[in-house]
Amino acid sequence: MKIIVTCCLLFLIQPIFAQSTIKGLVTDQRGQTIPGVNIYLKGTFEGTSSEIDGTYFLETEERGTHILVFQSMGFKSQEFEIDLEGKVLEINSTLKEAINEMKAVTISAGAMEASDEKKAVVLRPVDIVTVPAAMGDIIGAFQTLPGTSNVGNDGRLFVRGGDASETSIFIDGLKVGNAFGTTASNVPTRTRFNPNLFKGSFFSTGGYSAEYGQALSSALVLNTVDFPVRNQGDISLMSVGGGYTQTLAGEKSSLTASANYFDLSPYQSLIKQNFDWERAPFGWDAEISARQKWGKSGVVKAYLHTESNGMKIWQPVPGSEDRGQLVGVKNNYTFGQASFKQLGKNDWSYYGGVSYSNNVDQFNLDPLQVRNQNQVLHSKAVAIKGFSDRFSIKTGLESYLYTYEEQLLSEGLSRDYQDHHSVLFTEADYYVSNKLILRGGLRAGNSSLAKQTWLDPRVSIAFKFDHDGQLSLAAGQFSQMPVEQLRILDQSLHNTRADHLILNYFLSKNGRTVRAEAFYKDYKKLLTYEVAQLFPMPIGFDNIQQNGEGYARGWDIFYRDQKSFKNTDFWVTYSFVDSQRKFAHFTEMVQPGFAPRHNGSVVIKHFIQPLQSQLGVSFSINDGYTYDNPNLPGQMKSKTKSFQDLSLGWSYLPKPNLIIHLACSNVLGRDNIFGYQYANVANEKGVFEENPIRLQAPRFLFLGIFLTLSKDKTANNLNNL
Template sequence: MKAIYTSLLTLLTLAGWAQTHISGKVTDTKGISIPGANVYLKGTYDGASSDVDGQFSFTSDEKGKQTLVVQAIGYKSSEENVDLEGSNLVVKSTLQETINLLKAVTITAGAMEAGDEKKSVVLKPIDILTTSGAMGDITGAFQTLPGTATVGNDGRLFVRGGDASETSIYMDGLQVGNAFGTSASNVPTRTRFSPNLFKGSFFSTGGYSAEFGQALSSTLALNSLDMPLRNQGDISVLSVGGGYTHTLVGKQNALTASANYVNLAPYQRIVKQNFDWEKAPENWDTEIALKQKWGKAGFVKAYFHTEGNNMVIWQKVPGQEGRGRRVGINNQYSYGNVSFRQAGKHDWFFSGGLAYSYNRDKINLDDLPVRQLNQVVHGKMVVIKDFSPQFSLKNGLEYFGKTYSEALPDEGKQRNMADHQFNHFVETSYYFNNNLVAVAGLRTGYSMLAKQIWVTPRFSVAYKMNEGQVSLAAGKFKQLPEEKLRILDNNLKNAGSDHYILNYFFANNNRTFRAESFYKIYDNLITYTGATSAPQNIGQLGSGYARGFDFFYRDRQTVKKTDFWVTYSFVDSRRRFANYETRVQPSFAPKHNGSLVVKHFIGKLKSQLGSSWSWNSGYTYTNPNEPGEMQSKTSMYSNLSLSWSYLPKPNVILHVACSNVLGRENVFGYQYASTPNESGAFVSQPVGQGAKRFAVVALFITLSKDKAANQLNNL
């Protein structure tokens, strides 16, 4: 019996000696302990969890070569080969952080998202349409964002001291030529497209991606809707016109077709105008949008838009009697694009498309007919490869074909210009961890007409700290002069700008705060002598800068059922350009700009009340009665607008809006006679608004199977 007990004791002792004691510590790449990590031998139940100091310890009866697995939430799993020989084994495991794109830092320097897919959401499409004073115009709503300036006698986007021509607009990644309607001098224009087409937009106030080019100041990239929700018909009845949209939705495709008509003549006969209209603006447009799912991971979109515009206006000439100059405009415009996106195997992604813009203007200046034709073709192919959760590479090729012609039919004169541009861009994103990302890009281009090659590097980095983050961006940007100048001198080269941006962004609990400082340096700007309408001695001797800062705060939490945002921008811009002989503050770059937008929903009244107030410190202008250039400034600009949306039924909406409700006489500058009068003074006249106020009443009715769908996105 004693021998049996001795044998059992010996076996148990040997078994204890055969076990391996495994211990160690789990840390991240910075040496910080990771508690709660799961450590185990692959294919066994032997393991333990790390304590608050990252320490772990367990024993195993396994022998020989094994695989030790270490896992922790938020980190990449680690596997290490170990050799178990019945002794102590000390292991030190280092885990790398997993990149979670939903939580990872994003670049916000110079960028403002207006879609649902990014964290840095500033405006959604419905925000654009419900902003009082914008009157459903995309640029009208974006003029309430920081970095923009309201230029009431133009209507286009002016960003951080830059001219409107320095902003480029894209739809589904493809450039939109002539995105704004043709208008007479000092008569504001609008974008040609309804915000209802888009699911979101990316508005860059500078330092934008290498994917985009030929814009010295900013880009506005609009992304159209994918699949509509249901079959429905939408009727719009407005005080200035009306329209109808019909949508058909299948399992794999959808079709939307619409037609609209606007005529301001009845309205302008009722509301006194400061403009002398012979024929008030009249516009019609039609469009078709097709959506098609392609396989399991592809999507194709096709869009076509065509429209016609007519107007005749008399514009008084300073120092002359009578109605002045008669300007008649007949515009025909078409735009179409086809775009696709396709997710491939092994983290490959493909996108691209083809777009075409056609813009024809028949202009009559008194008895002189002028004809202008502008066409733009844009082709693009982009390939993205995610080599790992940390590293992504974007590669793309582009082609632009641009033609422009102008003619004097009565005199038998015509001149033409054509250019072919080729571009390549490459951009890489690298996530060091969830808190630090860097993006580097390089864009190259070649113009056959200018015979010029250019290279523009760009870089940005963002670091996340708690709820906020800091971003830096820098880069070079090039843009060829407008076709109206290139047709006079085919040898004109690119103008250039260098961007430097520092940004702080915070978003939490339905509150968003954004602060940004910037500095832009301009070179090779167009200069000439003589009048803008007939430039002479065209060169590229201009230069300048724009510097400043802006703030944006949006709050949907503090006041119940209320959404509001506040912006302020300071811009110090000086440039020598056009026919100025010195560096001046441009008329389109007021130093101080601000806005306040408020929207409040009253449930009992089934109503949303909206208001917006925009202001700036005034516009510079040259007074020839005083020495110097751009030495004078208008009074402060101010515009308070109100709106009311009422839902008497789920599918019926009544919308009323009025701009400049206080009737303020805003002046955007002064025009002067070309020669002095008998007293030696140059006579002037103010450049102001078409009317003190503009009001619109609209009724939206939706026809659908459930009778509950409506056009809230149209408000």
């Protein structure tokens, strides 16, 4: 009996005496102490946390063999097998950092992101609609970013000495053919897509990923909104038209449909125009997009956009006093796509889709009637495998089918071609640490029409400093087939080529962003030709060759500040471009008309709380456009005066669901000139007479009223972003 009692007592008493103590220090690989680490015995409730100085202290009544775990976000967990025998154990832990998407370096060479989700961003989606000079066009906002030049008589994106065809646009990773509206020469165009459709964008001015190709200068990747938050109807009434959008949002699926109409006639009858319009631009568009969640982690999106528009304009003929040449443009356009995303098992993920663009242009150049049809069918499938948190490989297969047809309706003539590209790309990302990333990619393609196979290697490296700034270097080869209008004349034309080298510094901290970049771009195999007539549009190409070449080099800087002045957000950009190329009908190296040397812009947005208004100011300036004056010796030796534009915008939110937006471009009414057009033949005095290329009107005035109808009265148009 006594023995039993003693045993029982021992049994009871033992734990009290058997308290073990574990203590030590937690540091990272560089010897810095880590506070707040969760330290515990696996399979028990026993645990503690490290102090601010990295030390910890754990007392436990547990006995025997246990596993001691060190766990902290941003580090790999560490485990020790320990024997608890009622003694003091000292265990120091050195935690290895885990690759953390939030903190890790990103490759920022050439890249500018607009996103709400990531950190290395230059713009927020909302900025795109509130830059006054942009007038609601996505491209207008990008023209205030470094590396772009403002070519006001064209309206498209011109990147670092490249022409507009050198930029390729993608929606959810799929190619968009003819993303800009068709227009007459020197009448600026806009993108066809509503900025509210996108939640973010990735704009690369060079050195971009092997995932994208057929663009010598630049890739613009737009990502559509995933899931709208609520049912709502959006009404827009503008000085140039109006539209309605209805959104139906469910838990697993959503549907958005919209229709818009615009006609510039009423506006142009009120405000005097420089251009001689026979019929002001008009048109309509309709679009529908649907999204469906699929399984646990999959998303399927479908989008269809269709539109029709037209215009008729008298274009003055140099040296003639009458109305000139009547140019009629009629355009029908459809873009449709379906895409999917799916997370797989074992760190596999997949995405891909199919897109189709069909663009039909009809030009009426009395007496000529021309019809051009351009179709692009793009399909893509990509798989990503993460081998560890440090190493991943992305591989994709793509097919592009290009069909182009030209018809001379008035003569009953037609010609066409079809080209199929098969593309295989692969790209590996390796994080040496949170501070250093290496990326290597290869893009291989084959064209059935050109009977050419090519291989474009791309590499980049980025390093993040302790002060959070990062330095990136990117280099690569980029290939692009010549424009359709020339390929149809010579179907054996091969890729034109550009090699990029980019060095970038990027720092974004506490509401301030600095981005500086230097670049060198080398062009090869550019097209040169002879042309019978340049005005009103180039006709009669001859002797097409691919022995053109050129370069663009320079640097640019961007500073954005949302902190220094209360309720004020501003950014300042300066880009220097030195570009020379032998191309088109030039027989020597010239500075292209679309590549001004000095480009600057300032955008200021100030919120005035008592007025519930945002005031926006943007100012753009460059040192003028080169142009070719046939009356002077040499090629492209003349330059226009400096381009300057001051635009103002006023957004007023009188009620949560109502926005009134008023904007005016070129408030000062400066007579900007983008170049001169010359007569095809000299007059009796031997002089080629000229006409300046101007803006369509000194100012453009925009008034828009945007009303959102929803059960949630606080919703407005901007919430979609």
